[in-house]
Amino acid sequence: MRGHRCTASSRVETESDTDSDSETMRCISCKEYYGRCDAGTCKECYEEASETEEELKREIDDLKAKVAFLRFWSPLDHHITYRSSAGPCFTDVVLVASSDDGLTGTAPSVPVPAHKAVLVSRSPVFKAMLENEMEESRSGTIKISDVSYDALRTFVNYFYTAEACLDEQMAYDLLILAEKYQVKHLKAYCEKFLVSKLNWENSVVSYAFAHQHNAKHMLEAALSLITDNMDKLTKREEYMELVEKDPRLVVEIYEAYLSKQINTAAHKDSSSTKP
Amino acid sequence: MRGHRCTASSRVETESDTDSDSETMRCISCKEYYGRCDAGTCKECYEEASETEEELKREIDDLKAKVAFLRFWSPLDHHITYRSSAGPCFTDVVLVASSDDGLTGTAPSVPVPAHKAVLVSRSPVFKAMLENEMEESRSGTIKISDVSYDALRTFVNYFYTAEACLDEQMAYDLLILAEKYQVKHLKAYCEKFLVSKLNWENSVVSYAFAHQHNAKHMLEAALSLITDNMDKLTKREEYMELVEKDPRLVVEIYEAYLSKQINTAAHKDSSSTKP
Numbered sequence: 001m002r003g004h005r006c007t008a009s010s011r012v013e014t015e016s017d018t019d020s021d022s023e024t025m026r027c028i029s030c031k032e033y034y035g036r037c038d039a040g041t042c043k044e045c046y047e048e049a050s051e052t053e054e055e056l057k058r059e060i061d062d063l064k065a066k067v068a069f070l071r072f073w074s075p076l077d078h079h080i081t082y083r084s085s086a087g088p089c090f091t092d093v094v095l096v097a098s099s100d101d102g103l104t105g106t107a108p109s110v111p112v113p114a115h116k117a118v119l120v121s122r123s124p125v126f127k128a129m130l131e132n133e134m135e136e137s138r139s140g141t142i143k144i145s146d147v148s149y150d151a152l153r154t155f156v157n158y159f160y161t162a163e164a165c166l167d168e169q170m171a172y173d174l175l176i177l178a179e180k181y182q183v184k185h186l187k188a189y190c191e192k193f194l195v196s197k198l199n200w201e202n203s204v205v206s207y208a209f210a211h212q213h214n215a216k217h218m219l220e221a222a223l224s225l226i227t228d229n230m231d232k233l234t235k236r237e238e239y240m241e242l243v244e245k246d247p248r249l250v251v252e253i254y255e256a257y258l259s260k261q262i263n264t265a266a267h268k269d270s271s272s273t274k275p
Numbered sequence: 276m277r278g279h280r281c282t283a284s285s286r287v288e289t290e291s292d293t294d295s296d297s298e299t300m301r302c303i304s305c306k307e308y309y310g311r312c313d314a315g316t317c318k319e320c321y322e323e324a325s326e327t328e329e330e331l332k333r334e335i336d337d338l339k340a341k342v343a344f345l346r347f348w349s350p351l352d353h354h355i356t357y358r359s360s361a362g363p364c365f366t367d368v369v370l371v372a373s374s375d376d377g378l379t380g381t382a383p384s385v386p387v388p389a390h391k392a393v394l395v396s397r398s399p400v401f402k403a404m405l406e407n408e409m410e411e412s413r414s415g416t417i418k419i420s421d422v423s424y425d426a427l428r429t430f431v432n433y434f435y436t437a438e439a440c441l442d443e444q445m446a447y448d449l450l451i452l453a454e455k456y457q458v459k460h461l462k463a464y465c466e467k468f469l470v471s472k473l474n475w476e477n478s479v480v481s482y483a484f485a486h487q488h489n490a491k492h493m494l495e496a497a498l499s500l501i502t503d504n505m506d507k508l509t510k511r512e513e514y515m516e517l518v519e520k521d522p523r524l525v526v527e528i529y530e531a532y533l534s535k536q537i538n539t540a541a542h543k544d545s546s547s548t549k550p
Contacts, residue, residue, distance in 0.1 A: 025300065025314035041299035042309035046549065049304070050326050056331040063338035064438045069460035070345035074395045079342070090405075092365060116365040116392050119348045129364075151299040162341045185344035213368030 072160035075113045092116050097152045098143040109149050111141070112156045122183040124157045147177060158186050166193050173210065176209060179213045187215070195245070197223045204238035211249055227257045347393070349436035367391050368405070373418040374428045384424050386416070389430045397434045398456040422452060433461050441468050447484065454488045462490070470496045475504060479513035486524055502532045 024033040028046055030243050041049070063265040075089040094111035114185035116137075118127035129136050136142045144152055158164045162185065164174060178187035198206055203225045210218035226233060233239050233253075243250050299308040316324070369386035391412075394401035411417045411538050419427055426448035433439045437460065439449060444463040446527055453462035469495050473481055479547070484498035501508060508514055508528075518525050 025311050027317040027320055029316045029320040034317035037299050038318045039303065040316040040318045041304045042302040042307065043313045043315045044463060045302055045304040046315030049328070051326070056328065056335065059335055060331065060338065063335065063342060064459060065463075066342050067338060067345060069397070069437050070342060072392070089368060090395070092367075115390065115392050117347070120365070162344050167538070188340075205428065211412065251289060270349070 065184050067162070071162065072118070074114070089113065090115065093119065093142060095142045095152055095156060096142055097147050097149050098145050112153050114156050114159070118159050123183050125181040144177070147173065151177065155186075158183075164189070166190070168194070168197055173214055183251060191215045191218050194218055198222060198225060200225065200232075204236060204242060207253070208242060208246065208249055223256050225251065226253055227260050230257055303455055327447065342437070345436065364388065365390065368415050368417060370417045370419055370427055370431055371422050372424050389431050389434070393434050398454040398458050421450070422448065426452065433458075439464070441465070442466045443469070443472055450488055450490060464491050465491045469493055472499060473497060475500065475507075476495050479511060479517060482528070483517055483521065483524055496532050498528065501528055502535050
């Protein structure tokens with residue numbers, strides 16, 4: 001079936017376009033001339049694609065407005081401290097960074113105020129904790145162990161805004177919290193950030209971290225980076241440390257490497273046997 | 276400047292494509308042939324547009340995940356009644372549909388439980404009401420006048436989900452509430468729905484409603500529909516009622532009609548005076 005045929009001769013360019021020949025047409029988008037091998041779409045498809053793009057942009061605007069509506073101001077924006085936690089924000093619980101080993105320093109941690117309803121709706125762990133009349137629900141205080149005040153504050157703030165200002169350390173800290181309290185959206189957010197920061201220098205540490213905290217995308221990305229650079233691997237300090245600390249993870253690296261080699265070989269074979 | 280020129284002859288179609296001539300190229304999208312007058316884009320622009328589309332779709336997926344995260348289960352999903360409003364949802368306020376003129380019937384309205392923190396973050400009116408220790412804040416009961424229980428329930432639910440199941444009556448009711456409590460997102464949502472339902476039959480009523488509740492998009496759409504059908508207007512019952520009830524609104528219709536006529540005439544003049 002043929003379509004989009006001109007019914008009349010319609011050479012748009014003038015005869016003074018010396019370079020144009022029967023094989024050139026003018027691109028409706030970049031306005032340059034193209035030959036047959038560079039042909040893209042017909043006008044109808046171009047217009048359809050433009051409409052689709054407009055629709056997608058409208059959908060994005062709608063979704064952004066929805067996010068803005070559903071976002072909370074966070075109780076932390078109001079600079080509320082423990083003493084005024086029953087104030088105009090109507091918070092009914094506080095989270096406190098606690099460290100059994102005293103690593104957080106000598107000063108007692110400032111409590112982070114929050115709403116039980118918000119915690120419960122974002123985390124199944126908080127839901128179980130607060131709805132089942134456990135100690136935390138009665139006392140109105142939730143202790144979070146082995147976390148800095150900054151990380152805890154950023155963690156709670158994320159529940160209200162779905163946003164966090166990340167650097168690598170914060171992303172590591174938040175991913176651990178997100179995994180512990182089953183906040184999937186935050187975990188994916190941190191993982192995406194950490195994958196974007198992946199490089200040869202941090203690949204082995206990232207691999208071990210991803211393994212420990214069940215971060216699949218990060219694990220795959222780190223493993224792929226490592227198996228692409230096996231010749232340099234054994235000289236790295238982190239490698240030697242990992243052999244000492246968790247040799248099973250090192251075995252998995254070699255297994256992945258072997259599997260990649262076999263696949264590549266099989267691919268080459270099938271290519272070379274083709275006529 | 277010329278680009279996208281083939282360096283070698285690259286006629287893709289075989290000579291057996293009897294219909295193809297030097298003026299046809301094949302669309303990369305719909306696979307059909309097109310002539311010069313139907314040329315769309317070159318390959319490079321097509322590929323760029325495809326990438327843009329993919330990026331926009333990824334952005335939409337990200338935003339949808341964000342909306343899903345920020346959405347609340349609503350306390351209404353838990354089938355909570357007044358008696359258990361201090362239960363596992365941690366609600367701390369109830370809204371009650373009240374009607375001074377007794378129009379909501381003889382049965383007392385079922386209270387709709389909610390969280391002060393949610394009401395305050397979605398509506399500046401509730402914010403002022405609840406943060407300033409007014410009667411409603413002390414009693415934990417907010418009376419909403421002239422509204423049905425269903426509309427109130429849907430109104431509160433929207434605060435948690437940014438969604439509502441609308442029919443025309445519900446959209447009218449919610450738009451009034453959204454205007455009264457300054458919930459802009461909901462107002463825009465209802466207005467969009469009502470504009471989509473606009474027709475000649477409901478145009479005059481819609482126009483008066485939009486005027487009364489400051490719904491600008493709806494007002495413009497209704498006015499445009501009315502001024503396109505002025506010959507039929509004066510016979511309509513709603514028109515005669517409006518002349519009785521609020522003649523200034525009728526004057527505005529005539530002013531808009533006149534302005535449209537003048538514009539059209541000016542446009543015609545400038546077209547006809549062109550050489």
